Amino acid sequence: MPQASPRGTYLQISESLRQEIENGEIREALPSEAELMRTYGVGRTTIGRALKALKADGVIESVQGSGWYVAGTGDRRPLVERVVDLLRREGTAVGDTFPSESELCETFGVSRTAVRTAIAQLEGRGVIAMAPGRRRQVRALPGEDGGA
Secondary structure (H helix, E strand, C coil): CEEEHHHHHHHHHHHHHHHHCCCCCCCCCCCHHHHHHHHCHHHHHHHHHHHHHHHHHHCCEEECEEEEECCCCCCCCCCHHHHHHHHCCCCCCCCEECHHHHHHHHHHHHHHHHHHHHHHHHHHHHCCCHHHHHHHHEEECCCCCCCC
């Protein structure tokens, strides 16, 4: 991204992202802030300002621990709930291997930090635990109400 001026750079980035959304190139989740920093060659503050400008215009919305999304699209439930639903849909049984952090990042399109937070919550609830071989294992299946 050419640096016309520090003040205008975030506006150029927000306009670029707006065009990608309008053209359907971005349909639901935006790339992570780290990925946007690499793409545009700018720092976190500049990306943050660009995203806040789009949010102020109602184009995107943020979900704590999950990322930025095109407004009005996708599943906004906490990641831990979406992971539990995945376990149910896949017919996971007690003793099965829990998906890796990388698999969860790919499946849900979220950061490793968000995945680690969800895993910590599931471990705290006794749903998963570390098994031999540095893999996590399902220890209990949550009920329909989401509790373990």
